[in-house]
Amino acid sequence: MTADPTRLAEPPGATARTSGGVLRRLRKDWWIYLFLLPTVLGYGAYTVYPLVASWWFALLDWPGFADQGTFIGIENFELLFADGLFWNSFRHSLVFLVAAVPLRVGLALFLAILLNRKQTPFKGLLRTLFFLPVVTTGAIIGVAFTLLLDGGGPISLALVKSGLLDSPVNFVADTGTSLFAGAAVWVWKWLGITMIYWLAALQTIPQDVHEAAMLDGAGPGREFRYITLPLLVPFLVIITLIDTVGALNVFDLMYTLTAGGPAFSSEVIEIFIYRTAFGASVPQLGYASAAAVLFGLITMGLAVAQAVGLRWARRATGGMK
Protein backbone atom coordinates (compact mmCIF):
# COMPACT_ATOMS: atom_id res chain seq x y z
CA MET A 1 0.00 0.00 0.00
CA THR A 2 2.85 2.40 0.73
CA ALA A 3 5.40 1.01 -1.71
CA ASP A 4 4.45 3.14 -4.68
CA PRO A 5 3.51 6.70 -3.79
CA THR A 6 1.23 7.26 -6.76
CA ARG A 7 0.47 10.85 -6.01
CA LEU A 8 -2.17 11.23 -8.65
CA ALA A 9 -3.31 14.57 -7.35
CA GLU A 10 -0.05 16.08 -8.45
CA PRO A 11 0.11 17.66 -11.87
CA PRO A 12 3.01 16.36 -13.97
CA GLY A 13 6.24 18.26 -13.37
CA ALA A 14 5.47 19.17 -9.80
CA THR A 15 7.06 16.03 -8.43
CA ALA A 16 9.74 17.90 -6.51
CA ARG A 17 8.16 18.20 -3.10
CA THR A 18 11.25 19.39 -1.32
CA SER A 19 10.51 22.87 -0.06
CA GLY A 20 7.31 24.68 0.76
CA GLY A 21 6.87 22.21 3.51
CA VAL A 22 3.99 20.88 5.44
CA LEU A 23 1.55 23.74 5.11
CA ARG A 24 1.54 23.74 1.34
CA ARG A 25 1.03 20.02 1.20
CA LEU A 26 -1.83 20.24 3.66
CA ARG A 27 -3.44 22.99 1.59
CA LYS A 28 -3.04 21.06 -1.64
CA ASP A 29 -4.38 17.83 -0.14
CA TRP A 30 -7.40 19.50 1.47
CA TRP A 31 -9.80 17.24 -0.35
CA ILE A 32 -8.07 14.15 1.05
CA TYR A 33 -8.80 15.35 4.55
CA LEU A 34 -12.38 16.05 3.56
CA PHE A 35 -12.67 12.43 2.44
CA LEU A 36 -11.28 11.31 5.79
CA LEU A 37 -13.45 13.62 7.86
CA PRO A 38 -16.41 11.26 8.53
CA THR A 39 -14.13 8.46 9.62
CA VAL A 40 -11.84 10.65 11.71
CA LEU A 41 -14.80 12.29 13.47
CA GLY A 42 -16.74 9.05 14.00
CA TYR A 43 -13.76 6.96 14.95
CA GLY A 44 -12.44 9.71 17.17
CA ALA A 45 -15.70 10.11 19.03
CA TYR A 46 -16.82 6.50 19.25
CA THR A 47 -13.55 4.58 19.52
CA VAL A 48 -10.56 6.74 20.46
CA TYR A 49 -12.39 8.98 22.92
CA PRO A 50 -13.93 6.01 24.83
CA LEU A 51 -10.50 4.41 24.96
CA VAL A 52 -9.08 7.46 26.75
CA ALA A 53 -12.19 8.50 28.68
CA SER A 54 -12.53 5.09 30.35
CA TRP A 55 -9.27 5.73 32.19
CA TRP A 56 -10.59 9.02 33.54
CA PHE A 57 -14.00 7.57 34.44
CA ALA A 58 -12.26 4.77 36.32
CA LEU A 59 -10.96 7.38 38.77
CA LEU A 60 -14.41 8.76 39.57
CA ASP A 61 -17.14 7.94 42.02
CA TRP A 62 -19.95 8.34 39.53
CA PRO A 63 -23.49 7.24 40.37
CA GLY A 64 -25.20 7.96 37.03
CA PHE A 65 -25.02 9.81 33.72
CA ALA A 66 -27.08 12.70 35.06
CA ASP A 67 -24.57 13.36 37.83
CA GLN A 68 -21.05 14.67 37.81
CA GLY A 69 -18.56 12.18 39.14
CA THR A 70 -16.24 13.00 42.02
CA PHE A 71 -12.55 12.25 41.71
CA ILE A 72 -11.47 9.49 44.10
CA GLY A 73 -8.14 8.42 42.59
CA ILE A 74 -7.43 4.71 42.40
CA GLU A 75 -10.01 3.77 45.02
CA ASN A 76 -12.14 1.95 42.42
CA PHE A 77 -9.21 -0.26 41.51
CA GLU A 78 -8.52 -1.00 45.20
CA LEU A 79 -12.15 -2.00 45.69
CA LEU A 80 -12.07 -4.02 42.48
CA PHE A 81 -9.04 -6.00 43.58
CA ALA A 82 -10.83 -6.86 46.81
CA ASP A 83 -14.12 -7.68 45.07
CA GLY A 84 -14.75 -11.43 45.03
CA LEU A 85 -17.43 -11.06 42.36
CA PHE A 86 -15.03 -9.32 39.98
CA TRP A 87 -12.46 -12.10 40.32
CA ASN A 88 -15.30 -14.57 39.98
CA SER A 89 -16.24 -13.07 36.61
CA PHE A 90 -12.59 -12.79 35.64
CA ARG A 91 -12.07 -16.47 36.36
CA HIS A 92 -15.19 -17.38 34.38
CA SER A 93 -13.95 -15.47 31.34
CA LEU A 94 -10.65 -17.33 31.56
CA VAL A 95 -12.35 -20.73 31.98
CA PHE A 96 -14.56 -19.84 29.05
CA LEU A 97 -11.49 -19.01 26.93
CA VAL A 98 -9.63 -22.17 27.87
CA ALA A 99 -12.66 -24.44 27.41
CA ALA A 100 -14.33 -22.95 24.37
CA VAL A 101 -11.66 -21.41 22.12
CA PRO A 102 -9.56 -24.56 21.52
CA LEU A 103 -12.75 -26.55 20.97
CA ARG A 104 -14.03 -24.04 18.43
CA VAL A 105 -10.71 -23.72 16.61
CA GLY A 106 -9.96 -27.46 16.66
CA LEU A 107 -13.40 -28.75 15.71
CA ALA A 108 -13.63 -26.17 12.94
CA LEU A 109 -10.27 -27.27 11.53
CA PHE A 110 -11.37 -30.89 11.61
CA LEU A 111 -14.59 -30.02 9.76
CA ALA A 112 -12.78 -27.80 7.27
CA ILE A 113 -10.34 -30.58 6.38
CA LEU A 114 -13.19 -33.01 5.79
CA LEU A 115 -15.12 -30.45 3.78
CA ASN A 116 -12.06 -29.53 1.75
CA ARG A 117 -11.61 -33.10 0.48
CA LYS A 118 -12.72 -33.69 -3.07
CA GLN A 119 -14.34 -37.00 -2.13
CA THR A 120 -16.71 -35.63 0.51
CA PRO A 121 -20.26 -35.49 -0.86
CA PHE A 122 -22.81 -32.70 -0.27
CA LYS A 123 -20.14 -30.24 0.83
CA GLY A 124 -22.26 -27.21 0.00
CA LEU A 125 -25.24 -28.43 2.00
CA LEU A 126 -23.10 -29.32 5.02
CA ARG A 127 -21.31 -25.98 4.89
CA THR A 128 -24.68 -24.21 4.90
CA LEU A 129 -25.88 -26.22 7.90
CA PHE A 130 -22.84 -25.34 9.97
CA PHE A 131 -23.03 -21.71 8.93
CA LEU A 132 -26.70 -21.19 9.78
CA PRO A 133 -26.19 -20.31 13.49
CA VAL A 134 -23.55 -17.73 12.53
CA VAL A 135 -26.11 -15.54 10.79
CA THR A 136 -28.61 -15.99 13.62
CA THR A 137 -29.01 -13.31 16.27
CA GLY A 138 -27.05 -14.25 19.40
CA ALA A 139 -29.86 -13.05 21.68
CA ILE A 140 -32.33 -15.39 19.95
CA ILE A 141 -29.97 -18.30 20.30
CA GLY A 142 -29.57 -17.53 23.99
CA VAL A 143 -33.32 -17.42 24.53
CA ALA A 144 -33.94 -20.53 22.42
CA PHE A 145 -31.34 -22.55 24.30
CA THR A 146 -32.78 -21.67 27.70
CA LEU A 147 -35.70 -23.77 26.47
CA LEU A 148 -33.65 -26.42 24.69
CA LEU A 149 -31.40 -26.95 27.73
CA ASP A 150 -34.23 -26.87 30.27
CA GLY A 151 -34.82 -29.94 32.42
CA GLY A 152 -37.94 -30.73 30.40
CA GLY A 153 -36.32 -29.69 27.13
CA PRO A 154 -35.34 -31.98 24.27
CA ILE A 155 -31.60 -32.22 25.08
CA SER A 156 -32.16 -33.36 28.65
CA LEU A 157 -34.93 -35.72 27.52
CA ALA A 158 -32.78 -37.27 24.81
CA LEU A 159 -29.89 -37.79 27.25
CA VAL A 160 -32.17 -39.44 29.81
CA LYS A 161 -33.76 -41.69 27.18
CA SER A 162 -30.38 -42.79 25.86
CA GLY A 163 -29.27 -43.61 29.41
CA LEU A 164 -26.51 -41.03 29.59
CA LEU A 165 -28.33 -39.17 32.37
CA ASP A 166 -30.21 -40.67 35.31
CA SER A 167 -32.56 -37.76 35.83
CA PRO A 168 -33.31 -34.58 33.86
CA VAL A 169 -30.87 -31.71 34.36
CA ASN A 170 -31.62 -28.06 33.71
CA PHE A 171 -28.18 -27.22 32.37
CA VAL A 172 -28.80 -23.50 32.39
CA ALA A 173 -30.10 -23.31 35.96
CA ASP A 174 -27.46 -25.56 37.54
CA THR A 175 -24.49 -23.75 39.09
CA GLY A 176 -22.17 -26.57 38.07
CA THR A 177 -23.11 -26.60 34.38
CA SER A 178 -24.29 -23.09 33.46
CA LEU A 179 -20.90 -21.73 32.37
CA PHE A 180 -20.09 -24.82 30.32
CA ALA A 181 -23.56 -24.84 28.79
CA GLY A 182 -22.84 -21.28 27.67
CA ALA A 183 -19.46 -22.31 26.27
CA ALA A 184 -21.01 -25.21 24.38
CA VAL A 185 -23.73 -23.04 22.85
CA TRP A 186 -21.11 -20.44 21.92
CA VAL A 187 -19.01 -23.05 20.12
CA TRP A 188 -22.14 -24.31 18.37
CA LYS A 189 -23.08 -20.80 17.23
CA TRP A 190 -19.70 -19.69 15.92
CA LEU A 191 -18.20 -22.92 14.61
CA GLY A 192 -19.34 -22.22 11.05
CA ILE A 193 -17.41 -18.99 10.68
CA THR A 194 -14.19 -20.47 12.04
CA MET A 195 -14.67 -23.34 9.60
CA ILE A 196 -14.85 -20.80 6.75
CA TYR A 197 -11.62 -19.19 7.98
CA TRP A 198 -9.96 -22.60 7.93
CA LEU A 199 -11.32 -23.43 4.48
CA ALA A 200 -9.84 -20.17 3.22
CA ALA A 201 -6.54 -21.08 4.87
CA LEU A 202 -6.54 -24.60 3.42
CA GLN A 203 -7.11 -23.23 -0.06
CA THR A 204 -3.86 -21.28 0.16
CA ILE A 205 -1.99 -24.60 0.22
CA PRO A 206 -1.09 -25.40 -3.38
CA GLN A 207 -2.43 -28.66 -4.78
CA ASP A 208 1.01 -29.83 -5.97
CA VAL A 209 2.28 -29.93 -2.37
CA HIS A 210 -0.45 -32.46 -1.70
CA GLU A 211 0.43 -34.45 -4.81
CA ALA A 212 4.13 -34.45 -3.98
CA ALA A 213 3.32 -35.87 -0.54
CA MET A 214 1.23 -38.62 -2.16
CA LEU A 215 4.07 -39.49 -4.52
CA ASP A 216 6.48 -39.70 -1.61
CA GLY A 217 4.11 -42.22 -0.05
CA ALA A 218 2.85 -40.13 2.85
CA GLY A 219 -0.51 -41.23 4.25
CA PRO A 220 -3.18 -38.70 5.23
CA GLY A 221 -1.97 -38.65 8.87
CA ARG A 222 1.68 -38.04 8.02
CA GLU A 223 0.78 -35.54 5.32
CA PHE A 224 -1.29 -33.57 7.82
CA ARG A 225 1.38 -33.71 10.52
CA TYR A 226 4.37 -32.76 8.38
CA ILE A 227 2.93 -30.69 5.54
CA THR A 228 -0.51 -29.23 6.18
CA LEU A 229 -0.05 -28.35 9.85
CA PRO A 230 3.22 -26.39 9.52
CA LEU A 231 1.73 -24.40 6.63
CA LEU A 232 -1.33 -23.63 8.75
CA VAL A 233 0.53 -22.34 11.82
CA PRO A 234 0.34 -18.62 10.89
CA PHE A 235 -3.39 -19.04 10.27
CA LEU A 236 -3.75 -20.89 13.56
CA VAL A 237 -2.39 -17.88 15.41
CA ILE A 238 -4.60 -15.33 13.65
CA ILE A 239 -7.74 -17.50 13.86
CA THR A 240 -7.13 -18.13 17.57
CA LEU A 241 -6.74 -14.40 18.07
CA ILE A 242 -10.04 -13.62 16.32
CA ASP A 243 -11.86 -16.32 18.28
CA THR A 244 -10.31 -15.25 21.58
CA VAL A 245 -11.55 -11.70 21.17
CA GLY A 246 -14.92 -13.16 20.19
CA ALA A 247 -14.96 -15.22 23.38
CA LEU A 248 -14.34 -12.12 25.49
CA ASN A 249 -17.24 -10.43 23.68
CA VAL A 250 -19.73 -13.11 24.59
CA PHE A 251 -22.22 -10.73 26.24
CA ASP A 252 -25.39 -11.19 24.16
CA LEU A 253 -25.43 -14.98 24.17
CA MET A 254 -24.49 -15.38 27.84
CA TYR A 255 -26.79 -12.62 29.02
CA THR A 256 -29.86 -14.02 27.28
CA LEU A 257 -28.98 -17.62 28.15
CA THR A 258 -28.24 -17.33 31.87
CA ALA A 259 -27.93 -13.59 32.63
CA GLY A 260 -24.82 -14.60 34.56
CA GLY A 261 -26.72 -16.83 36.94
CA PRO A 262 -27.65 -18.84 38.81
CA ALA A 263 -25.85 -17.26 41.76
CA PHE A 264 -23.23 -15.60 39.50
CA SER A 265 -22.07 -19.06 38.36
CA SER A 266 -21.79 -17.97 34.72
CA GLU A 267 -21.09 -14.27 35.09
CA VAL A 268 -18.30 -13.28 32.69
CA ILE A 269 -16.49 -9.91 32.71
CA GLU A 270 -18.78 -8.22 30.19
CA ILE A 271 -21.84 -9.15 32.24
CA PHE A 272 -20.10 -7.87 35.38
CA ILE A 273 -19.50 -4.52 33.66
CA TYR A 274 -23.06 -4.35 32.36
CA ARG A 275 -24.58 -5.27 35.71
CA THR A 276 -22.47 -2.73 37.60
CA ALA A 277 -23.07 0.10 35.15
CA PHE A 278 -26.61 -0.44 33.87
CA GLY A 279 -28.27 -3.37 35.60
CA ALA A 280 -28.13 -2.18 39.20
CA SER A 281 -30.63 0.18 40.77
CA VAL A 282 -27.72 2.43 41.75
CA PRO A 283 -25.37 2.65 38.78
CA GLN A 284 -21.68 2.61 39.61
CA LEU A 285 -20.24 3.96 36.39
CA GLY A 286 -16.78 4.73 37.75
CA TYR A 287 -16.45 1.30 39.27
CA ALA A 288 -17.67 -0.37 36.06
CA SER A 289 -15.19 1.75 34.06
CA ALA A 290 -12.36 0.51 36.25
CA ALA A 291 -13.43 -3.07 35.51
CA ALA A 292 -13.63 -2.17 31.81
CA VAL A 293 -10.11 -0.74 31.88
CA LEU A 294 -8.75 -3.93 33.41
CA PHE A 295 -10.75 -5.93 30.87
CA GLY A 296 -9.29 -3.85 28.03
CA LEU A 297 -5.78 -4.38 29.36
CA ILE A 298 -6.30 -8.14 29.46
CA THR A 299 -7.59 -8.17 25.89
CA MET A 300 -4.70 -6.02 24.71
CA GLY A 301 -2.28 -8.32 26.50
CA LEU A 302 -3.72 -11.38 24.80
CA ALA A 303 -3.69 -9.65 21.41
CA VAL A 304 -0.07 -8.58 21.82
CA ALA A 305 0.96 -12.06 22.96
CA GLN A 306 -0.65 -13.55 19.89
CA ALA A 307 0.82 -10.94 17.55
CA VAL A 308 4.25 -11.87 18.90
CA GLY A 309 3.33 -15.50 18.39
CA LEU A 310 2.33 -14.77 14.80
CA ARG A 311 5.64 -13.09 14.05
CA TRP A 312 7.44 -16.05 15.58
CA ALA A 313 5.35 -18.49 13.54
CA ARG A 314 6.00 -16.59 10.31
CA ARG A 315 9.72 -16.64 10.98
CA ALA A 316 9.64 -20.34 11.84
CA THR A 317 7.77 -21.32 8.68
CA GLY A 318 9.79 -18.87 6.61
CA GLY A 319 12.98 -20.53 7.87
CA MET A 320 11.73 -23.89 6.72
CA LYS A 321 11.48 -22.96 3.07
Next chain:
Amino acid sequence: MRRAVAGGLARAQGWRRVFARPGNTMTFLGLLLLGVMWIYPFIWLLSASLKTQPEIFGSGLGLLPDQPIWENYARAWTTVGFDRYFLNTVIITGGTVLLIVVRSALAGYVLGRYKFIGKKVLIVVFVVTFFLPEGYTIIPVVQLTDQLGLLNTYLGVILGLGAGGQVAATLLYAGYFSGLPKELEESARIDGAGPFRIFAQVMLPLSWPITATVVILNFLFAWNTYLLPLVFTLSEPAMRTLAVGMTAFVGEYSTDWSGLAAAAMISLVPVMAVFIALQRKFVDSIAGAVKQ
Protein backbone atom coordinates in the same frame (compact mmCIF):
# COMPACT_ATOMS: atom_id res chain seq x y z
CA MET B 1 -31.53 -31.86 -22.90
CA ARG B 2 -29.35 -34.81 -23.77
CA ARG B 3 -26.45 -33.01 -22.19
CA ALA B 4 -28.43 -32.48 -19.02
CA VAL B 5 -29.24 -36.17 -18.88
CA ALA B 6 -25.65 -37.10 -19.52
CA GLY B 7 -24.59 -34.68 -16.80
CA GLY B 8 -27.06 -36.25 -14.42
CA LEU B 9 -25.78 -39.70 -15.26
CA ALA B 10 -22.18 -38.70 -14.78
CA ARG B 11 -23.07 -37.15 -11.44
CA ALA B 12 -24.96 -40.28 -10.38
CA GLN B 13 -21.98 -42.42 -11.31
CA GLY B 14 -19.78 -39.96 -9.47
CA TRP B 15 -21.87 -40.33 -6.33
CA ARG B 16 -21.83 -44.09 -6.68
CA ARG B 17 -18.06 -44.04 -6.89
CA VAL B 18 -17.88 -41.76 -3.85
CA PHE B 19 -20.11 -43.99 -1.75
CA ALA B 20 -18.41 -47.17 -2.96
CA ARG B 21 -15.54 -46.39 -0.60
CA PRO B 22 -16.64 -47.19 2.97
CA GLY B 23 -14.39 -44.46 4.36
CA ASN B 24 -16.23 -41.82 2.37
CA THR B 25 -19.62 -43.11 3.44
CA MET B 26 -18.58 -43.12 7.11
CA THR B 27 -17.24 -39.59 6.84
CA PHE B 28 -20.44 -38.45 5.22
CA LEU B 29 -22.66 -40.12 7.81
CA GLY B 30 -20.59 -38.60 10.62
CA LEU B 31 -20.83 -35.17 9.07
CA LEU B 32 -24.53 -35.58 8.48
CA LEU B 33 -25.10 -36.51 12.13
CA LEU B 34 -23.17 -33.40 13.17
CA GLY B 35 -25.17 -31.37 10.66
CA VAL B 36 -28.41 -32.55 12.27
CA MET B 37 -27.12 -31.21 15.59
CA TRP B 38 -26.66 -27.88 13.88
CA ILE B 39 -30.10 -27.68 12.26
CA TYR B 40 -32.16 -29.28 15.05
CA PRO B 41 -32.53 -26.16 17.27
CA PHE B 42 -33.99 -24.26 14.31
CA ILE B 43 -36.51 -26.97 13.53
CA TRP B 44 -37.38 -27.21 17.22
CA LEU B 45 -37.91 -23.44 17.40
CA LEU B 46 -40.13 -23.50 14.32
CA SER B 47 -42.17 -26.33 15.80
CA ALA B 48 -42.44 -24.58 19.19
CA SER B 49 -43.73 -21.47 17.46
CA LEU B 50 -46.72 -23.48 16.22
CA LYS B 51 -47.48 -25.31 19.45
CA THR B 52 -49.59 -24.44 22.46
CA GLN B 53 -47.89 -23.50 25.66
CA PRO B 54 -48.32 -26.88 27.48
CA GLU B 55 -47.55 -28.80 24.30
CA ILE B 56 -44.00 -27.41 24.07
CA PHE B 57 -42.93 -29.26 27.18
CA GLY B 58 -45.58 -31.96 27.26
CA SER B 59 -44.96 -33.49 23.85
CA GLY B 60 -41.46 -34.73 24.62
CA LEU B 61 -39.26 -34.98 21.58
CA GLY B 62 -42.07 -34.79 19.03
CA LEU B 63 -41.56 -32.04 16.52
CA LEU B 64 -44.92 -31.99 14.77
CA PRO B 65 -47.53 -29.86 16.52
CA ASP B 66 -50.97 -31.43 17.04
CA GLN B 67 -52.54 -28.53 15.29
CA PRO B 68 -50.50 -25.55 14.12
CA ILE B 69 -51.39 -22.48 16.18
CA TRP B 70 -50.81 -19.57 13.80
CA GLU B 71 -52.18 -17.11 16.38
CA ASN B 72 -48.81 -17.29 18.15
CA TYR B 73 -47.41 -15.21 15.30
CA ALA B 74 -50.24 -12.70 15.39
CA ARG B 75 -49.77 -12.37 19.15
CA ALA B 76 -46.03 -11.79 18.90
CA TRP B 77 -46.46 -9.36 16.03
CA THR B 78 -49.14 -7.07 17.47
CA THR B 79 -49.68 -7.55 21.19
CA VAL B 80 -46.06 -7.56 22.26
CA GLY B 81 -45.07 -4.84 19.82
CA PHE B 82 -42.84 -6.76 17.47
CA ASP B 83 -44.21 -4.79 14.54
CA ARG B 84 -42.58 -1.71 16.05
CA TYR B 85 -39.39 -3.61 16.94
CA PHE B 86 -39.21 -4.83 13.35
CA LEU B 87 -39.49 -1.30 12.00
CA ASN B 88 -36.85 -0.08 14.47
CA THR B 89 -34.49 -2.84 13.40
CA VAL B 90 -34.94 -2.09 9.70
CA ILE B 91 -34.28 1.64 10.21
CA ILE B 92 -31.26 1.09 12.45
CA THR B 93 -29.75 -1.61 10.24
CA GLY B 94 -30.27 0.42 7.07
CA GLY B 95 -28.81 3.58 8.57
CA THR B 96 -25.83 1.79 10.07
CA VAL B 97 -24.94 -0.01 6.85
CA LEU B 98 -25.27 3.20 4.82
CA LEU B 99 -23.07 5.13 7.24
CA ILE B 100 -20.40 2.44 7.23
CA VAL B 101 -20.35 2.12 3.43
CA VAL B 102 -20.09 5.87 2.85
CA ARG B 103 -17.42 6.62 5.38
CA SER B 104 -15.33 3.49 4.74
CA ALA B 105 -15.39 3.97 0.97
CA LEU B 106 -14.28 7.60 1.27
CA ALA B 107 -11.53 6.82 3.77
CA GLY B 108 -10.48 3.61 2.04
CA TYR B 109 -10.10 5.44 -1.27
CA VAL B 110 -7.60 8.01 -0.04
CA LEU B 111 -5.85 5.51 2.26
CA GLY B 112 -5.44 3.04 -0.57
CA ARG B 113 -4.26 5.45 -3.27
CA TYR B 114 -2.64 8.52 -1.81
CA LYS B 115 0.18 9.53 0.47
CA PHE B 116 -0.61 12.32 2.87
CA ILE B 117 0.52 13.74 6.17
CA GLY B 118 -1.01 11.82 9.05
CA LYS B 119 -1.55 8.57 7.17
CA LYS B 120 0.80 6.57 9.39
CA VAL B 121 -0.87 7.90 12.56
CA LEU B 122 -4.26 6.86 11.22
CA ILE B 123 -3.10 3.34 10.42
CA VAL B 124 -1.46 2.93 13.84
CA VAL B 125 -4.68 4.03 15.57
CA PHE B 126 -6.66 1.53 13.48
CA VAL B 127 -4.34 -1.32 14.35
CA VAL B 128 -4.21 -0.52 18.08
CA THR B 129 -7.99 -0.34 18.39
CA PHE B 130 -8.82 -3.23 16.07
CA PHE B 131 -9.62 -5.76 18.78
CA LEU B 132 -11.15 -3.42 21.35
CA PRO B 133 -13.97 -5.26 23.14
CA GLU B 134 -17.40 -3.62 23.13
CA GLY B 135 -17.64 -3.84 26.91
CA TYR B 136 -14.64 -1.55 27.20
CA THR B 137 -16.12 1.34 25.22
CA ILE B 138 -19.80 1.10 26.10
CA ILE B 139 -19.84 3.47 29.11
CA PRO B 140 -18.15 6.46 27.37
CA VAL B 141 -20.24 5.80 24.26
CA VAL B 142 -23.46 6.03 26.31
CA GLN B 143 -22.16 9.11 28.13
CA LEU B 144 -21.30 10.83 24.84
CA THR B 145 -24.66 9.93 23.30
CA ASP B 146 -26.43 11.19 26.42
CA GLN B 147 -24.59 14.52 26.22
CA LEU B 148 -25.50 14.86 22.55
CA GLY B 149 -29.13 14.26 23.55
CA LEU B 150 -29.33 11.22 21.29
CA LEU B 151 -30.25 8.45 23.73
CA ASN B 152 -33.45 6.70 22.66
CA THR B 153 -33.20 8.05 19.11
CA TYR B 154 -32.51 6.23 15.85
CA LEU B 155 -29.65 8.58 15.05
CA GLY B 156 -28.02 7.84 18.41
CA VAL B 157 -28.05 4.07 17.84
CA ILE B 158 -26.92 4.42 14.21
CA LEU B 159 -23.97 6.64 15.16
CA GLY B 160 -23.06 4.32 18.02
CA LEU B 161 -23.03 1.29 15.72
CA GLY B 162 -21.64 2.79 12.55
CA ALA B 163 -19.35 5.67 13.43
CA GLY B 164 -16.68 3.86 15.46
CA GLY B 165 -15.11 0.47 14.91
CA GLN B 166 -15.58 -1.27 11.54
CA VAL B 167 -11.91 -0.90 10.63
CA ALA B 168 -12.21 -4.00 8.48
CA ALA B 169 -14.53 -2.23 6.01
CA THR B 170 -12.09 0.66 5.55
CA LEU B 171 -9.17 -1.71 5.06
CA LEU B 172 -11.12 -3.79 2.54
CA TYR B 173 -11.81 -0.67 0.49
CA ALA B 174 -8.20 0.52 0.83
CA GLY B 175 -6.88 -2.82 -0.38
CA TYR B 176 -9.24 -2.90 -3.33
CA PHE B 177 -8.68 0.70 -4.46
CA SER B 178 -4.91 0.37 -4.23
CA GLY B 179 -5.08 -2.44 -6.77
CA LEU B 180 -6.96 -0.51 -9.48
CA PRO B 181 -4.91 0.86 -12.42
CA LYS B 182 -4.14 4.57 -12.09
CA GLU B 183 -4.87 5.27 -15.77
CA LEU B 184 -8.55 5.23 -14.85
CA GLU B 185 -8.18 8.33 -12.73
CA GLU B 186 -5.70 10.02 -15.03
CA SER B 187 -7.99 9.92 -18.03
CA ALA B 188 -10.86 11.23 -15.94
CA ARG B 189 -8.65 14.04 -14.71
CA ILE B 190 -7.68 14.97 -18.25
CA ASP B 191 -11.39 15.18 -18.99
CA GLY B 192 -11.54 17.80 -16.29
CA ALA B 193 -13.05 15.85 -13.42
CA GLY B 194 -12.19 16.83 -9.85
CA PRO B 195 -11.50 14.35 -7.03
CA PHE B 196 -15.15 14.23 -5.96
CA ARG B 197 -16.45 13.45 -9.43
CA ILE B 198 -13.71 10.89 -9.99
CA PHE B 199 -14.61 9.19 -6.74
CA ALA B 200 -18.37 9.23 -7.25
CA GLN B 201 -18.48 8.43 -10.96
CA VAL B 202 -15.41 6.28 -11.58
CA MET B 203 -14.06 4.73 -8.41
CA LEU B 204 -17.21 4.02 -6.39
CA PRO B 205 -19.00 2.17 -9.21
CA LEU B 206 -15.84 0.10 -9.77
CA SER B 207 -15.74 -0.96 -6.13
CA TRP B 208 -19.07 -2.77 -6.33
CA PRO B 209 -17.66 -6.18 -5.23
CA ILE B 210 -16.24 -4.69 -2.04
CA THR B 211 -19.39 -2.68 -1.40
CA ALA B 212 -21.40 -5.89 -1.62
CA THR B 213 -19.10 -7.55 0.91
CA VAL B 214 -19.23 -4.61 3.31
CA VAL B 215 -23.02 -4.39 3.03
CA ILE B 216 -23.50 -8.09 3.70
CA LEU B 217 -21.15 -8.29 6.68
CA ASN B 218 -22.48 -5.14 8.31
CA PHE B 219 -26.10 -6.00 7.63
CA LEU B 220 -25.49 -9.12 9.70
CA PHE B 221 -23.64 -7.18 12.37
CA ALA B 222 -26.26 -4.44 12.73
CA TRP B 223 -29.28 -6.74 12.58
CA ASN B 224 -27.93 -9.06 15.26
CA THR B 225 -26.19 -6.62 17.59
CA TYR B 226 -27.44 -6.55 21.15
CA LEU B 227 -25.47 -4.71 23.84
CA LEU B 228 -25.56 -1.21 22.38
CA PRO B 229 -29.25 -1.11 21.41
CA LEU B 230 -30.08 -2.64 24.78
CA VAL B 231 -28.24 0.03 26.74
CA PHE B 232 -29.41 2.86 24.48
CA THR B 233 -33.10 2.03 24.92
CA LEU B 234 -33.23 1.08 28.60
CA SER B 235 -35.65 3.93 29.38
CA GLU B 236 -37.68 3.77 26.16
CA PRO B 237 -39.07 0.29 25.37
CA ALA B 238 -40.69 1.47 22.11
CA MET B 239 -37.23 2.04 20.61
CA ARG B 240 -36.07 -1.55 21.11
CA THR B 241 -34.78 -3.68 18.28
CA LEU B 242 -35.90 -7.25 17.64
CA ALA B 243 -32.92 -8.74 19.44
CA VAL B 244 -33.51 -6.59 22.52
CA GLY B 245 -37.29 -7.02 22.40
CA MET B 246 -36.77 -10.77 22.59
CA THR B 247 -35.31 -10.55 26.09
CA ALA B 248 -37.93 -8.09 27.27
CA PHE B 249 -40.46 -10.67 26.14
CA VAL B 250 -38.98 -13.16 28.57
CA GLY B 251 -39.25 -10.69 31.41
CA GLU B 252 -42.77 -9.44 30.86
CA TYR B 253 -44.44 -12.56 29.56
CA SER B 254 -42.27 -15.09 31.29
CA THR B 255 -44.63 -17.96 30.58
CA ASP B 256 -45.46 -17.25 26.92
CA TRP B 257 -42.84 -19.49 25.32
CA SER B 258 -44.83 -20.19 22.16
CA GLY B 259 -45.24 -16.48 21.49
CA LEU B 260 -41.55 -16.05 22.11
CA ALA B 261 -40.66 -18.80 19.63
CA ALA B 262 -42.91 -17.15 17.05
CA ALA B 263 -41.20 -13.80 17.69
CA ALA B 264 -37.81 -15.46 17.24
CA MET B 265 -38.93 -16.87 13.89
CA ILE B 266 -40.14 -13.41 12.79
CA SER B 267 -36.73 -11.97 13.58
CA LEU B 268 -34.88 -14.83 11.89
CA VAL B 269 -36.75 -14.87 8.58
CA PRO B 270 -35.19 -11.73 7.02
CA VAL B 271 -31.64 -12.76 7.91
CA MET B 272 -32.17 -16.31 6.70
CA ALA B 273 -33.73 -15.06 3.47
CA VAL B 274 -30.78 -12.76 2.78
CA PHE B 275 -28.35 -15.49 3.72
CA ILE B 276 -29.90 -18.15 1.51
CA ALA B 277 -30.21 -15.75 -1.44
CA LEU B 278 -26.60 -14.59 -1.18
CA GLN B 279 -25.02 -17.71 0.25
CA ARG B 280 -22.04 -17.97 -2.06
CA LYS B 281 -21.30 -14.28 -1.72
CA PHE B 282 -21.47 -14.55 2.10
CA VAL B 283 -19.00 -17.34 2.39
CA ASP B 284 -16.68 -15.93 -0.27
CA SER B 285 -16.60 -12.50 1.30
CA ILE B 286 -15.70 -13.86 4.73
CA ALA B 287 -13.06 -16.12 3.24
CA GLY B 288 -11.72 -13.20 1.20
CA ALA B 289 -11.61 -10.93 4.24
CA VAL B 290 -9.56 -13.53 6.12
CA LYS B 291 -7.07 -14.01 3.31
CA GLN B 292 -6.47 -10.26 3.31
